[in-house]
Amino acid sequence: QTIVIATRNSGKAKEFKKMFAEKGYQVKTLLDYPEIPDVEETGKTFEENARLKAETIADHLKQPVLADDSGLIVDALGGRPGIYSARFAGEPTNDAANNAKLLHELTGVPKEKRTATFHCTLVFAAPNKKSLVVEGNWSGEIGTIPRGENGFGYDPLFFVPEEQKTAAELSDEQKNEVSHRGQAVAKLKNQWVEWLEN
Numbered sequence: 362q363t364i365v366i367a368t369r370n371s372g373k374a375k376e377f378k379k380m381f382a383e384k385g386y387q388v389k390t391l392l393d394y395p396e397i398p399d400v401e402e403t404g405k406t407f408e409e410n411a412r413l414k415a416e417t418i419a420d421h422l423k424q425p426v427l428a429d430d431s432g433l434i435v436d437a438l439g440g441r442p443g444i445y446s447a448r449f450a451g452e453p454t455n456d457a458a459n460n461a462k463l464l465h466e467l468t469g470v471p472k473e474k475r476t477a478t479f480h481c482t483l484v485f486a487a488p489n490k491k492s493l494v495v496e497g498n499w500s501g502e503i504g505t506i507p508r509g510e511n512g513f514g515y516d517p518l519f520f521v522p523e524e525q526k527t528a529a530e531l532s533d534e535q536k537n538e539v540s541h542r543g544q545a546v547a548k549l550k551n552q553w554v555e556w557l558e559n
């Protein structure tokens with residue numbers, strides 16, 4: 362069985378491949394469909410953007426498609442970068458520049474005020490069906506120096522107090538067990554068989 366995920370983010374793709382392989386599914390992403398144009402993320406919420414991506418590509422391919430819209434919500438920044446996390450430092454996405462901008466904006470903010478949440482909304486869409494929506498949240502703190510080589514995006518700055526490690530210092534397996542995306546996928550796996558049958 363193959364599942365199509367409407368993403369061109371290779372970090373997300375790697376995590377989804379691992380999480381669905383456990384269930385015996387193969388994952389294809391838009392990296393496998395270079396001819397499909399990017400969907401413009403014009404929504405005002407994670408859910409609106411995930412819906413845009415999933416529903417547009419499901420219509421295009423005439424088959425079920427999953428999309429992920431995610432980002433980092435930093436309390437001391439009034440929730441920014443939020444839905445703009447991928448393009449915080451401008452387009453195209455540059456993880457190093459995004460992390461540098463985040464550190465710069467948090468200069469002088471003390472540890473107890475550096476709380477943040479990773480959010481993930483997943484939308485599973487299929488032609489002529491009502492979409493399935495699930496979400497996950499992961500709380501942590503923004504560090505002062507990047508640490509770790511794993512993961513992607515803001516992982517080197519996202520400190521996980523329970524583990525005393527950054528998300529980039531966790532193995533892929535460890536991150537998937539607790540992350541915003543891992544929590545959302547767990548909910549999806551509980552609901553999608555019934556959803557596909559109805």
Ligand code: ITT
Nearest residue numbers: 368369370429430431432433446447513514515516
């Ligand atoms: P697609 O739309 O093609 O899926 P994207 O990177 O543009 O790729 P989003 O619009 O959902 O996806 O932006 C998500 C951004 O949030 C991503 O680029 C990272 O900067 C950040 N992010 C999301 N999940 C993350 C994670 O698990 N670890 C680190 N950063 C993450």
Ligand code: NA
Nearest residue numbers: 370402430447
């Ligand atoms: Na995007």
